[in-house]
Amino acid sequence: MKALKIGNLLAPVPIVQGGMGVGISLSGLASAVAEQGGIGVISSAGLGAIYNDYSKDYRKASIWGLREELRKARERTRGIIGVNVMVAMSNFADM
Ligand SMILES: Cc1cc2nc3c(=O)[nH]c(=O)nc-3n(C[C@H](O)[C@H](O)[C@H](O)COP(=O)(O)O)c2cc1C
Numbered sequence: 001m002k003a004l005k006i007g008n009l010l011a012p013v014p015i016v017q018g019g020m021g022v023g024i025s026l027s028g029l030a031s032a033v034a035e036q037g038g039i040g041v042i043s044s045a046g047l048g049a050i051y052n053d054y055s056k057d058y059r060k061a062s063i064w065g066l067r068e069e070l071r072k073a074r075e076r077t078r079g080i081i082g083v084n085v086m087v088a089m090s091n092f093a094d095m
Helices: 027-035 058-076
Strands: 004-006 009-011 039-043 080-084
Touching: 027 039, 027 058, 027 080, 039 058, 058 080
Parallel strands: 039 080
Antiparallel strands: 004 009
């Protein structure tokens, strides 16, 4: 398989792992994919529910959770990590 080049990034394994919300593709899966040379994707969908001990405000908890997941992913890999943010259907007024 040919490496996948996106801008200045080069993934030796041309696989982009799909973002899967509600706790499925978080730092664990994404960093494992990135460590193997693919592109690991953290889904932001549902982070506000997963991190609701940080805040009962769903948006604040989501932002906190995404930072946490990115931090944890970076502890595990220097490979390529992407973030999946589904804003097309909701919350667009906040952006
Ligand atoms: C359990 C599950 C959760 C998913 N959550 C998201 C999500 O949060 N964001 C998103 O863009 N796609 C989500 N998807 C869609 C996948 O990322 C992917 O686009 C879809 O499974 C089709 O992949 P394929 O084209 O490789 O078959 C989810 C899929 C599954 C199975």
